[in-house]
Amino acid sequence: MPMLSSDVPIPTLNSLNTSAFDYWTDTAQRTLLFWDALRERGNDYIEHEQSGKPPVLVFDYQIILDARKFTRAANYALAAILPPAGCIPTDLNKRPFVVIDPRAGHGPGIGGFKMDSEIGIALKAGHPCYFVMFFPHPVEGQTIECVTNAERLFLDKVNERHPHAPGKPFVIGNCQGGWALMILAALAPNSVGPILLAGSPISYWAGVEGKNPMRYMGGLLGGTWAASFAGDLGNGKFDGANLVNNFEKLDPGNTHWSKLYGLYANIDTEKERYLEFERWWGGHFLLNKEEMEWISQNLFVGNRLSAGEITIDGETVNLRNIRSPIVVFASWGDNITPPQQALNWIPDLYDSADEIRDNEQTIVYFLHEQIGHLGIFVSSGVANREHSEFASALDLIDVLPPGLYEAIIRDTTPDMPGLSFGDDKHVIRFEPRDVADILALGDGREGEKAFELVRHVAELNQSMYDKFMSPFVKMFSSELTATCLRNLNSARLERSLISDSNPMLKALKPLADMVRAQRKPIAADNPWLKAEQKTAEAIRNSWDSYRDKRDAGYEKLFKAIYESPLVASMSGYNQEEGTRHRSNDEQDEKMRQRRAEHECWFEQGSVETGFLRLLIFVASGNGVIDERPFNGIRRLMLEIGLDKTVSLQQLKATIKQQTFLVRMDEQRALSGLTVLLPKPAERHRALKLARELLELSGPISAEKEGRLQRVAHVLDLDSDVAVSKKKAVRAKSVVPKKVSK
Structure with a gap:
């Protein structure tokens, strides 16, 4: 072949013809295999439907409690996960894990549909694991109150099965399972241990200007009446496929192009992963x-959870009542639950980190840089590290002094101190933050004011729909019309049509089998293939451009409507009445009582x-807490047998008490050390051990x-500090200096 240079060949007509033929052959094969993969997806959908839509877990499970049999029935069940072959046996005395999957249109299973998942990580560590699942059809008359009651009974059962566990269950709420978990933890604070909110929206109005268009949709639709309308069309049932379609619309480029082209372009390697995900x-x-209606009116549009405006069975849900540490796992790559929606409930409840500490609450958050919404739950690849570290640091999280922390996970290095007291690959530390740091992640709360008007307008529209429209829609709805509408939903129709139930596709499988028998993928450097990839990229970019323009239009239209004084006036909205005022009187009274109780x-x-x-x-100075000193304390307790007399819960209570005393009166708490450590040998040993742990x-x-010097002075141990300083100087002096080149 002639050469333009030593590196760049000039394609000849013959080589181009050969490349074109190879590309045409490969394209024809990929096209057949692509449609055959969609056919298998349709078959999986029908098979899953006919089998009753069981959870798409890769783990075997045993149903422990079925809430459909409860007095207040709900279509929920508690399942115990059975460890797979090759996994270490479950230790019933370890802290149990409970995973609550989202009931947001899909079925249960995202928290465990891969071995490398939240459930898989718990099983690998030997923890008993439970899964809160649900069935395809709700029980007649079922309400959110029924579901909450069932989940409380589930937790009671888990606690009953593990009386010797070192702490209450670690409960994970995925996405919409997060708000359910927060309600549960507020109403039954003594039933849960640390709770993890994974990609969970709690503050639904939050976001960043120019991003997060999903928060505007409720206002643009005129409020919550659309959910009621869909429920009436469904003969009293709301079709979860409608929620799924809304998720799909967030990224039309991925829905209509990238996901399908990714399957087509990588049909030899991508099919199994694609079918596995599509099954869920x-x-x-x-x-x-x-x-x-409850969800849309109280959460999506009303945003009442963090405001303390929700009642369950007559009991107000106050998130300040949660006693367990709260861990929030969010990601900047999540376009469904952006970090602001995952975290802004904190400034809704507290003005500062001092208020959090006064309430003896511990909140930890971790922000991933890139992972998408679903990757948070699946825990494959990039999220695996975070879930593993949270699981391994559970005891530390449980005994963290009250406050607000950001979790920082660092990869270990050979010269890192205290490696024997940490993980082989990663070290987790908790750095103190303030509420202002949460607000700084977005553009403040100014953009949320318009949503107060949205809520007001939504209530007016809902009232009018309930009175004038709902009776007529119900009159023309039946189970037959509802079933027809569900089957004609695009999310279902595209699967049922492209399956073996369609007689026009009978020839597809044998043709695909013939192709697989003769399949030979095209060379990666084929010029026609490269042109295809460039075209695919351009198509994706055009979809993204459309999405960005559409979202910008949504935001402008929303602002034009709901930031208009005219709309507010016409709807009878009073801004002062709509503004939420949080009273601290009850909190102040609790604080006074707590101070009086701790005085002695x-x-x-x-x-x-x-x-x-x-x-x-x-x-307590800079407040950074590392897992290595904590692991050192636990090992010391084990060596001297203190772990047999002091439980983790007792350790947690003591740490909370001593933290409160130090914050209440630092000087008096310091002076009290002379009473608690009366002997010189005890003082010397305590100061020496504290230094070693900190190092x-x-x-x-x-x-x-x-x-440390202040402590030494109070305990008459100034000589100890001097010796420690000399040792530190001596250690530095023996460090070899770098040789200049």
């Missing part, structure tokens, strides 16, 4: 109309209590060194 994505479940504890306690107070005082996470900062 295509399983659409139903909700009662009343359930969907400054000079009371054991030697171990004194050591913990000393450690908390020294660490596990790296060199002690100047700020912490100053606090």
